[in-house]
Amino acid sequence: MHQKSARGDAVQTVKMVVSGAVNAGKTQFIKAISEIEVVSTERRATDATRQVKEATTVAMDFGRIAIADDLVLHLFGTPGQKRFDFMWEILAEGMLGLIVLVDSTRPETFRETNRIIDYFISQRDIAYVIAANKQDRPNAWSPDELRLALRQPSHVKVLPCVASRRESVKQVLLELLYIIQERSEL
Amino acid sequence: MALVGNIRDFGLSDFLYLIDRGDKSGTLQLSHLREKVLLCFAQGKLLFAAQCPADQQGELLVQLGLINALQLEQARQQLRAQPQGATLTWVIISRGFASSDQLQHALQQHTEQIVYNLFSWPEGEFRFEQNQPPPPDAPTLPRALSVDRLIIEGVRRIDEWGEIRNRIPSSDLVVRLVALPDQPLPKLQLSAEEWRVMARINGSYTLAEIARKNQRSEFDICRIVYGFLTTGLVEVGGKRTADDQSAIPVELPRIKRALVDRIINRLKSI
Numbered sequence: 001m002h003q004k005s006a007r008g009d010a011v012q013t014v015k016m017v018v019s020g021a022v023n024a025g026k027t028q029f030i031k032a033i034s035e036i037e038v039v040s041t042e043r044r045a046t047d048a049t050r051q052v053k054e055a056t057t058v059a060m061d062f063g064r065i066a067i068a069d070d071l072v073l074h075l076f077g078t079p080g081q082k083r084f085d086f087m088w089e090i091l092a093e094g095m096l097g098l099i100v101l102v103d104s105t106r107p108e109t110f111r112e113t114n115r116i117i118d119y120f121i122s123q124r125d126i127a128y129v130i131a132a133n134k135q136d137r138p139n140a141w142s143p144d145e146l147r148l149a150l151r152q153p154s155h156v157k158v159l160p161c162v163a164s165r166r167e168s169v170k171q172v173l174l175e176l177l178y179i180i181q182e183r184s185e186l
Numbered sequence: 187m188a189l190v191g192n193i194r195d196f197g198l199s200d201f202l203y204l205i206d207r208g209d210k211s212g213t214l215q216l217s218h219l220r221e222k223v224l225l226c227f228a229q230g231k232l233l234f235a236a237q238c239p240a241d242q243q244g245e246l247l248v249q250l251g252l253i254n255a256l257q258l259e260q261a262r263q264q265l266r267a268q269p270q271g272a273t274l275t276w277v278i279i280s281r282g283f284a285s286s287d288q289l290q291h292a293l294q295q296h297t298e299q300i301v302y303n304l305f306s307w308p309e310g311e312f313r314f315e316q317n318q319p320p321p322p323d324a325p326t327l328p329r330a331l332s333v334d335r336l337i338i339e340g341v342r343r344i345d346e347w348g349e350i351r352n353r354i355p356s357s358d359l360v361v362r363l364v365a366l367p368d369q370p371l372p373k374l375q376l377s378a379e380e381w382r383v384m385a386r387i388n389g390s391y392t393l394a395e396i397a398r399k400n401q402r403s404e405f406d407i408c409r410i411v412y413g414f415l416t417t418g419l420v421e422v423g424g425k426r427t428a429d430d431q432s433a434i435p436v437e438l439p440r441i442k443r444a445l446v447d448r449i450i451n452r453l454k455s456i
Contacts, residue, residue, distance in 0.1 A: 012445075013362075013363065013388070013389060014441070014445070014449070015388075033456070062384070064363075065452070065453070065456075067448055067449050067452040068448060068452065071445070071448060071449070073449060074363065076385065079378075087378075087381065087382065087385060090382065090385040090386060091385050093388075094388060096441060166456070170453055170454075170456060173453055174450060174453055174454070177446060177449055177450045177453070178450070180441065180446050181443060181446045181447065181450065184441045184442060184443040184445075184446045185441065185442055185443060186442075186443050
């Protein structure tokens with residue numbers, strides 16, 4: 001994926017995907033780290049998601065971090081609702097890695113989170129981490145408890161996260177990048 | 187007797203109107219430069235459209251992903267054993283290879299695209315053979331299309347295409363997200379269909395390829411991308427180079443450690 005930078009060099013873009021169940025915090029996660037105004041679609045929900053929040057992301061979010069003049073990182077958030085599952089395959093094309101956000105305070109979403117993880121990792125050998133969001137809430141399940149609840153093996157990183165805090169989001173992205181780094185070519 | 191002329195003198199919309207109002211059946215052949223198009227009508231409705239000779243035959247259904255090659259062969263065998271008047275489409279539906287709705291959806295898009303493209307021809311010879319049916323192997327529409335609707339939409343698109351073509355001169359151009367925007371992007375409200383297009387924009391796919399992957403017409407994709415262009419979200423580049431060709435993401439990209447290191451270092455500094 002090449003275009004020209006201000007100096008005339010080719011600009012490379014790399015893509016990461018942020019997924020998770022409805023209200024897991026995907027929009028907030030991307031907003032916290034993106035250097036541009038996040039392009040998102042917030043509309044009044046028309047299905048069961050209305051019970052969760054009045055306006056929910058019906059499509060996906062898009063954020064961007066300029067790494068250098070010739071390199072840009074794009075962050076794509078997947079839609080939460082099942083009726084937008086068709087987007088997952090499109091978004092997964094050419095992605096560098098995946099962050100699966102889970103709302104640590106809502107165990108009723110863990111099954112859906114598992115479905116999302118299964119979808120992505122069954123299709124391809126993908127670098128991914130699980131971000132246990134809302135760790136600042138008193139009733140949050142800990143990352144260790146979440147690992148058990150989501151039945152994830154010990155090598156999968158389940159990271160504490162507060163999606164509204166840039167530093168926390170940054171740490172999650174860095175942990176994912178360390179995995180990608182290990183798998184990258186010299 | 188065949189009706190012969192040039193759409194420069196007798197416009198396409200006028201001729202289609204004649205077919206519609208006259209409830210005519212037959213085959214209309216049109217040619218312009220190297221392009222040849224075949225339209226088949228039954229009682230004033232459009233039954234089949236083909237860019238000659240590529241999609242006159244059942245292989246089109248395989249190309250559109252509706253059936254596989256083996257199913258096509260089986261359908262052809264059965265068609266040969268059927269009495270005259272049976273169609274390939276009917277056999278495919280009766281064998282359960284594809285549903286009527288699936289065929290209608292895909293063939294209608296394909297047919298409309300061909301017809302709408304005709305409206306951009308400044309001239310072209312036409313020949314209408316009355317009562318000539320479609321080729322025997324033709325993938326006809328399960329439900330024929332109303333011609334008057336095609337005329338209205340075709341004429342509307344001529345106007346809109348003019349605007350779009352000012353900024354997107356060809357569907358063979360690569361489109362990409364603006365990497366380093368000069369101005370902050372406005373807040374956008376995008377529909378699911380628009381997001382679907384945006385997710386395909388990767389600096390490698392051409393507009394025509396995005397249309398094929400999303401199973402939409404090139405006009406639909408160009409119209410959506412035109413909207414993105416006006417917001418500064420994307421830009422249209424040139425035709426794909428050999429370098430870009432290799433950058434089409436088929437699966438997970440192979441990535442160099444040096445590049446990952448750069449991303450890590452940058453993130454640490456945020």
